[in-house]
Amino acid sequence: MKGTMTEYMNRENYVVSAIAAEGNIRAFAATTRGIVEEARARHDTSPVVTAALGRLMTGAAMMGVQMKEAAGKLTLTIKGDGPVQSLTVVADAEGDVKGYAAEPQAIAHSTNGKLNVKGVVGKGSLTVVKDIGLKEPYVGTCELVSGEIAEDLTYYYAVSEQTPTVMALGVLMNKDNTVRQAGGFMIQLMPGASDELAAELENIVLALPPITSMLDENEKPEEILEDILSHFGYEELEKKPVRFRCDCSRDKIALALAGLNKYDLLDLMVSQKEVEVKCDYCGNTYLFGREELKGLYKKFHRAGKDERKEENKTEENGEQ
Numbered sequence: 001m002k003g004t005m006t007e008y009m010n011r012e013n014y015v016v017s018a019i020a021a022e023g024n025i026r027a028f029a030a031t032t033r034g035i036v037e038e039a040r041a042r043h044d045t046s047p048v049v050t051a052a053l054g055r056l057m058t059g060a061a062m063m064g065v066q067m068k069e070a071a072g073k074l075t076l077t078i079k080g081d082g083p084v085q086s087l088t089v090v091a092d093a094e095g096d097v098k099g100y101a102a103e104p105q106a107i108a109h110s111t112n113g114k115l116n117v118k119g120v121v122g123k124g125s126l127t128v129v130k131d132i133g134l135k136e137p138y139v140g141t142c143e144l145v146s147g148e149i150a151e152d153l154t155y156y157y158a159v160s161e162q163t164p165t166v167m168a169l170g171v172l173m174n175k176d177n178t179v180r181q182a183g184g185f186m187i188q189l190m191p192g193a194s195d196e197l198a199a200e201l202e203n204i205v206l207a208l209p210p211i212t213s214m215l216d217e218n219e220k221p222e223e224i225l226e227d228i229l230s231h232f233g234y235e236e237l238e239k240k241p242v243r244f245r246c247d248c249s250r251d252k253i254a255l256a257l258a259g260l261n262k263y264d265l266l267d268l269m270v271s272q273k274e275v276e277v278k279c280d281y282c283g284n285t286y287l288f289g290r291e292e293l294k295g296l297y298k299k300f301h302r303a304g305k306d307e308r309k310e311e312n313k314t315e316e317n318g319e320q
């Protein structure tokens with residue numbers, strides 16, 4: 001153990017970005033224990049779902065930081081025929097990450113004592129939606145080639161973005177099923193990279209121990225990247241803090257309720273004294289009383305106002 005406990009706490013949750021080989025290699029590495037543990041605690045996920053969701057969140061955190069546009073936002077969705085059914089993660093360029101699993105308590109039988117991420121995910125597809133503030137977001141979909149997440153993201157980069165990528169993602173659990181380590185790295189070859197460079201890099205990466213072992217040995221993400229890329233002129237660019245953060249709010253949830261079919265909303269109004277709405281991403285709940293629901297109904301669905309409209313105080317006040 002090289003670092004102290006305080007040092008360990010302080011270095012949680014960041015993505016380091018770097019370049020090497022005169023810009024022909026672009027690299028990222030992340031430590032995300034706090035993010036994955038928060039997701040586990042908020043969603044009460046089983047260990048194998050914690051691992052699957054944690055890997056996807058870690059990959060998304062690096063892909064989010066990679067976006068150059070400050071308002072950039074990324075949604076990764078994995079849909080599979082395994083017990084977890086789906087995983088959804090959103091990350092942005094500012095380092096905010098959130099995510100959830102459709103079946104948080106799903107389990108998958110393991111034959112080797114390791115968490116069977118592939119088994120809990122199954123066969124299916126990965127969809128990447130990149131919103132960089134243009135009119136239409138970029139959407140790329142590919143099949144899952146392994147269900148282990150890192151290989152699937154690598155495959156996505158190869159087929160959808162024509163970017164050769166090596167990626168490692170890992171989550172290591174404590175005996176009490178809390179998260180002990182989480183992190184990963186992503187190394188990409190730019191169009192100018194030679195085949196020799198690619199082969200050399202591949203050999204180095206293949207010889208590495210698992211990412212969580214390195215983190216558990218107290219290696220920092222930047223040290224891991226430097227180890228891998230030391231022959232290629234490693235140059236660290238930035239260290240960006242990342243966190244679990246959901247941007248849900250009462251107003252946003254109210255808008256979603258208002259967006260219900262008017263008869264569903266009416267039905268809720270008459271059948272429930274109050275309605276509890278849970279945010280999928282963070283698990284926070286919001287309570288809406290009957291009066292509030294009536295208010296939403298009046299505002300968005302009263303005669304002649306069938307179309308859902310954005311909040312507009314002037315319009316509301318002027319219409320009685």
Ligand SMILES: [Zn+2]
Pocket residue numbers: 246247248279280281282283284
């Ligand atoms: Zn939320």
